[in-house]
Amino acid sequence: MTQTVEEKTSFEHLLSRMGESIRVERGEMIYQPGNPSNSVYVVEEGRVKLAYLDESGKKLTLVILDPGEIFGEMCLVGEKRRRHLATAIEETVVRCIDRQVFANAINAVPPYLQLMIKHFAHRMNEFEETLEDLAFRDIQGRLSRQLLKLSNDYGVKTEEGILIGFQITHKELADMIGSARENTTLALNRFEREGILDKSRYRIVIKNEEGLREKCHAQQN
Secondary structure: OOOOHHHHHHHHHHHHOOOEEEEEOOOOEEEOOOOEOOEEEEEEEOOEEEEEEOOOOOEEEEEEEOOOOEEOHHHHHOOOEOOOEEEEOOOEEEEEEEHHHHHHHHHOOHHHHHHHHHHHHHHHHHHHHHHHHHHHOOHHHHHHHHHHHHHHHHEEEOOOOEEEOOOOOHHHHHHHHOOOHHHHHHHHHHHHHOOOEEEOOOOEEEOOHHHHHHHHHHHHO
8 A cells, every 4th residue: 555645744743742752962872782672762853873783792783764764663573672772873862652552553543554564674675785785795895885875865965075964983884884993994095095085083075976886886796
């Protein structure tokens, strides 16, 4: 069943009247692996990063969530304890909704249930793309693909090139591609020498998107 703009707007309006809003500072954890999984969250302002955290403390970023996006939804399908780490990557406001309250609301209106099914499918596709990168691309290939995605999703056109529109450290970028920070910095330095980008501590400007695409295509061949 195709969802209309009106249905999606109605769903967002419903969520805005449920639960409570929580303000989270940049770098602050919302939940971590092992915490009870009993709430669904909606990003109201800012951005949230979902990551896999292994026993050694190594992180792999799975997805970045923008305003209007839902996370923590696995509690709806039987998850008892959180499996992922959820962290604010800038000053953020999230709405926390009790699992049963959320489930009752979507079960009461068939179009809302259809929206959630599409949401689960989309999230699964995002995770599969991350796994594909880890399995079949080297660091430069993963980094070039991630930079292209960030440029497409958050890019701001400037005289210098396309600025990634939020602060990002080399460590955060390394977590996005499943690499050590040192190796990610080496790859960024190479891209900078080749004129593909300019970088500073928290700022990355893409100067040559075609150069990044060539890196991706070279990795696939």
